[in-house]
Amino acid sequence: MDYLTYKFKLYSRCDRNRYLHHEINDFAGVYNHFIALHKRYYQRFGKYPNKYALMKHLKKLKDTTRFAPWRLLPSQALQNVIERIDFGYQKFFARDNKRPPTFRSRLRYQSYTLKQAGYKFLERNKVRIGKRVFRYHKSRDFDVESIKTVTIIRDRAGDLWLCVVAKAERFKQSIVKNGKTAGFDFGLKTYLTASDSTRTQSPLFFSRNARKVKKANRNLSRKQKGSKNRHRARINLARVHRRVANQRRDYHWRLAYQLCEEYD
Template structure:
């Protein structure tokens, strides 16, 4: 079973203010729970049990904070579960650090400003789809532009406000199991991510970043300058802030669209696609903020989704595999290769390499080796 999200924009309406109130209440409950967690830890040096927290908040809702009743009880529970998930990640990272298995630092969940608390989530109850584009939440009907049908069984419904001030509704569904792995095209390929070129394939395929996405940094910088020149609390500043938020949203939309297009085409073209399992923090320190701007992690998720749908296989290669430094002709590992070298000559066999292309070939080879290795294991298992 896989998860998929269907996201739609709600129509502007005065009643959306009711949703905003619910969002604010969710934020208040979040902060209240964080305070309780902190106090409990100070007193007893223990983690506050989720069940006790839930009953405490239920009591508050019934007796002391009746306005919290405007938010459905499932949404309240979801707030508490979000915090719990945050603490689980925090504890896990802490354990791994102590065992010296990882250096990653994760902060525990913390207080949030109301404007930064953006959404609340309902599960089975508290909402109802009346007809396409019409949903009832907490006794009030909201309309949204349903651009495509919702497929699968809805598990959760999240309603949120973005920085532009628009409301969105997201249906998270469980979809059918993945399509059976195909062997239709007989084509396999490896891909290398890059700064200059988005993807370089082990065959002749390359994917360039669209021009508007390439120049996004410049545009964001300009909008930021315009914002910083405005006086605090002025109407002009508010306008500039909104236009910056709108620009960010537009860029994110375009990037997602580009990712979907690329992933769809690749998953149709190949039976097997091999990529590197990316070390994003490492890439950020090497390449600066650019790596996160390019949204590699999002692309990998989207690619996995389309591969599942189209029955092609996505193989992720261990990030420590030296894909760039290995000569794809003789296998020599060229340790001295630096990030700046776009092309290089193998000191062992003399082959001339384009850095990215060579990496892509190695990634493909390693991916196919992994598949063969797994298949071997499976055969052994069946024989036993």
Template sequence: MRLTYQYRLRLTKKQVDTFENWIELCRRQYNYRLAERFNWYKENRCDVDRCSIVYCSIAPLKDKPNRWSQQKDLANTKALFPEYKELPSHTLQDVIARVDKTFDRWLKGDSNGKRSGRPRFKGKGRYRSLTFPDPIKPEHIEGKFIQLAKIGKIKVILHRPIPDGFKIKTATITRKADGWYIGLSLEDMTVPSFTTDAIPTPDNTVGIDMGLKSFLVTSDNQKVQIPHYYRKAEKKLKRLQRQLSRKKKGSNRRKKSIKRVAKTHLKVVNQRKDFHYKIAIWLLNQSQVIAHEDLNIKALTRSKLAKSVTDAGWGQFLQILNTKAASAGCLVVAVNPNGTSQECSDCGATVSKTLSDRWHNCQCKASYCRDHNAARNIKHRAVGHPVLKARGVLTDGWTVKREACAVP
């Protein structure tokens, strides 16, 4: 099992300067290695894939840079630029690993075949973390201090203890707007990966309908109000950004103003994430199976509702919900969202509604809040539509051509 714990750091002025210098050196190395790959790709890419057996005037291909060849070339970098000798070797090698990963995601895609966009060079301030891949031994932790290579002991606020039996595999130093943090990646091979044998049934399943009027409504008609953290911070952000626009570029006052804006954005991010974790735990304490709509959130963020959808953070919430469900031995099910608001959760008839229609009234006398009706439909789809199947509306647990059904 693998976990990551993040702690706040209390660094001395000298340690801050050292980390700042190391991050800048890593940023330059990242851009240089990425440029190497782009140059090879540009110079050696050719549409011609066949050559004459007798004669070919095409120059031989240069050696393609990869992770191992670039790591081997770090010796030359240290010889030409002695300041790189100050960095831990494995930290510098991790920079090459990041370049290799982002370049392969662009050309080949991840394990699911999803490709990322073209990698971009890191501008000043855009490279914010250092990784120490070497495992940290127990003797390197003394009270509130953790010892790292070539930097010595750094003070950590251990707001929660490291679990017994877990080994610290890697440590990542991250610079944020409000200070420095360390992320410890913990692993315990004796604990199996999280698995669940939960099967959706009407008794152990709850459906949730996420929206913009309420953050979510459950199939039991429990509502969670949306907090609107970004909307509430907009007035302050507008004032701070107006002050920032008046500052002279390159001045110290502009740097301070940038930091104030970044801190405000970070506070909104932290508030939203804390809210998502609390709601996820609240749902998992109620039921073993959580059903939700399989929404195309990326498309919604390009619509007129983009700001509201982004402020709600549905994507982050579903990611957190899946992670916490796996650790709790629960199950999260995504169902087809088509027609969940239009169908009657009692008889299956289609009741056309516009976005302004917030109440569901059916000829079978069913009367529900629109979101409550949708949450009930989501639950029915997760468990195989037991209510509708009993009325003969469905076959094999999936929707077929329906007609309006009246409850006897």
């Protein structure tokens, strides 16, 4: 049994979605608070605090009047924010990241994770998050009883997604070998060059959509900062970039499947 991640899009035209947007914004505030706490602790003591000590401190903060709104947020998701920051610092200490975790605006903070509690999948394509029921585009089935985590993600276009990590059985397929093998070289002008001289040209999805990207960027630059028109223009630009990213992802999977079918 392996764990697989299933990604589903929530229905976009739903008034309840603003509840999830507000929650993500609240988690951004929690994240920035503990980033500031990390920095102050290092300036005073010359070291970084332990994540378990921060979780105890989080419990004390929730009992105060100032941070009373945090009581409405899922407790395990709050702890996961501290775990994310600690993981970022560990990656920085191991020199995997160039810089430690830093502050994020509400626009750039994109997700929070629920573990054992805070959600329940209902019949068909409905899920209860907190006390509200949401509908999502259920493109495939998964084992509801073996869910490990559920992550609510907000992309740059403002759409909400469910990422469900659950157990799944991998089907063992009988592989028919044809005796053909090849090595591949990645290039800038030619996307892939095989050892048998077969060439795969790059589809250049960004170049194909360059006019749309330029137009969306131009519309965004002409809008007044802080206005609703600028907000709509920013979402339009994000959708254009998302389309390019989706085209690339689809092409990579199709090409990988084609090469696996053609070669051993």
